Amino acid sequence: xxxxxxxxxxxxxxxxxxxxxxFGRDYNEALIHQIVVAFxxxxxxxxxxxxxxxQVKHSTKKPFKQKGTGRARAGMTSxxxxxxxxxxxxxxxxxxxxxxxxxxxxxxxxxxxxxxxAREGRICVVDSMKVDSPKTKLFAAKLKAMxxxxxxxxxxxxxxxxxxxxxxxxxxxVVEPRYADPVSLVHYxxxxxxxxxxxxxxxxxA
Numbered sequence: 001x002x003x004x005x006x007x008x009x010x011x012x013x014x015x016x017x018x019x020x021x022x023f024g025r026d027y028n029e030a031l032i033h034q035i036v037v038a039f040x041x042x043x044x045x046x047x048x049x050x051x052x053x054x055q056v057k058h059s060t061k062k063p064f065k066q067k068g069t070g071r072a073r074a075g076m077t078s079x080x081x082x083x084x085x086x087x088x089x090x091x092x093x094x095x096x097x098x099x100x101x102x103x104x105x106x107x108x109x110x111x112x113x114x115x116x117x118a119r120e121g122r123i124c125v126v127d128s129m130k131v132d133s134p135k136t137k138l139f140a141a142k143l144k145a146m147x148x149x150x151x152x153x154x155x156x157x158x159x160x161x162x163x164x165x166x167x168x169x170x171x172x173x174v175v176e177p178r179y180a181d182p183v184s185l186v187h188y189x190x191x192x193x194x195x196x197x198x199x200x201x202x203x204x205x206a
Contacts (some may be wrong), residue, residue, distance in 0.1 A: 154201070
């Protein structure tokens with residue numbers, strides 16, 4: 001498997017070899033869907049909460065007499081059948097949304113995503129991605145010269161200059177290989193990987 005090597009102007013200068021085990025796998029839509037959903041579910045804090053009939057603010061007085069009104073019997077206004085009443089099965093703050101994904105499945109799913117990105121021409125390789133000083137203007141100019149608007153950069157090492165220069169640019173994400181996640185890979189239109197990061201991805205997902 002070969003990937004395009006881009007120069008500073010965003011043009012394909014040549015091609016570099018990439019491991020088939022990471023960038024040449026078949027597309028597994030069901031597995032990719034599973035790891036994306038699991039990643040988003042595991043990111044949920046579960047802090048939402050609703051009240052049951054005991055927790056809502058209400059009076060314990062019977063709303064109206066038992067017989068003679070023609071209405072259904074009612075004992076409290078906190079009944080889940082009433083407007084403003086409690087929920088029957090409320091969402092609790094300690095609700096757990098986590099989903100378990102086996103390591104082997106996760107590695108296979110990530111490799112499937114990288115392979116599909118390679119087939120679509122959305123992933124390219126660069127020699128390195130560094131800036132001399134922590135200036136957003138410098139990094140933004142580098143991306144503009146390469147004609148990149150929505151891009152995820154996977155660098156072998158994210159130093160302080162690169163982190164500070166990139167963190168305030170919209171639609172740009174710079175991470176190390178260990179922080180590459182399936183949702184970001186699917187979201188960004190272009191993925192740039194440094195040569196050294198390709199080897200790290202091979203160690204992680206091959």
